[in-house]
């Protein structure tokens with residue numbers, strides 16, 4: 298049921314490049330976040346002795362949950378990018394996983410990890 302995507306070799310190469318760049322950016326973001334989490338963790342344990350009177354306590358908790366959020370978003374994005382790169386490897390990239398029709402190149406440029414064509418995305422969302 299898999300049909301060919303509408304992509305030319307050049308477009309496919311361009312999109313694969315986008316995905317790889319995004320993968321690299323996600324990777325360094327995730328390393329940066331892991332480092333910040335480590336810093337917050339040690340700042341927190343330094344201040345546990347007098348937690349109630351520590352004005353930094355709530356700020357650190359807030360920063361901690363913010364970083365956890367970024368970390369899980371980044372992890373999800375890495376998964377989506379890896380799945381897209383796998384579709385590139387399997388020659389199924391740019392083909393809607395739901396209806397098997399080609400996904401438009403404009404949509405893929407805006408959202409290189411898209412696995413649904415615009416019509417299916419609307420159906421699923423709506």
Ligand SMILES: [Zn+2]
Nearest residue numbers: 393396414417
């Ligand atoms: Zn579709």
